[in-house]
Amino acid sequence: MDLEHQDWGLLDYQTSYARMQSLVDARIKAKATDEPLSDLLIITEHPSIYTLGIATKPEHLLSPSCTPTFQTDRGGQITWHGPGQLVIYPILDLDRLGYGPKSLVQRSEKLLQALINPHLPTDAPSFVDAKAPGVYASSTEFGERVKLGSLGFKIRRGISYHGMSLNIDADLSAFDHINPCGYAGLSMANLCQFDSNVSMDNLQQRLALIASDFYSS
DSSP states (O other), rough: EEEEEEEEEEEHHHHHHHHHHHHHHHHHHHHHOOOOOEEEEEEEEEEEEOOOTTTTOOGOOOOOTTTTTEEEESSSSEEEEEETTEEEEEBBBHHHTTTOOHHHHHHHHHHHHHHGGSSSTEEEEEBTTTSSOOOEEETTEEEEEEEEEEEEEEEEETTEEEEEEEEOOGGGGGGGGGGGGGTTEEOOOGGGOOTTOOOHHEEEEEEHHHHHHOOOO
């Protein structure tokens, strides 16, 4: 089944969350009648907001400036979304595709790396950490370990939703008010710090070309 792409543009988080829930509900209903709907890859940006995963602890919020916040049902801890950050939501029927949560995370990390690596030095590609999902980079200028991409999923009756975010030219000061993904002192970075020519449009175009290669069965 083809992977359908949708561009929601700049959309507030609460509306996107409700849309995702509706799309998952529709796919669960269709599975019950053996009329599966297409898998989706949604791209969007959100106005500034802190979203709380189910593992968020109060101490992860370091400042009263963490507003607005929104409690979600995804895995993981607290993160921030805002303009200049590409947000990707794969809504996939994992039962049909034949893989589970661990493979979904690994495939998503590899997809992010495929977007990121062309903009990094060839001798210092991005890397992942099995103990801390996400995609990282290193350089003498920006530090040995900075995070570019974050992940957090929810799977309901075999359908995945929520997803991942990639910092392109976002206001990173927003992360100063939290322990990003629950990790104290974690440094966040923008892809534009490594390549000043990177653009949201080009990354979205490349994503549309390659995403199905990473999520096919």
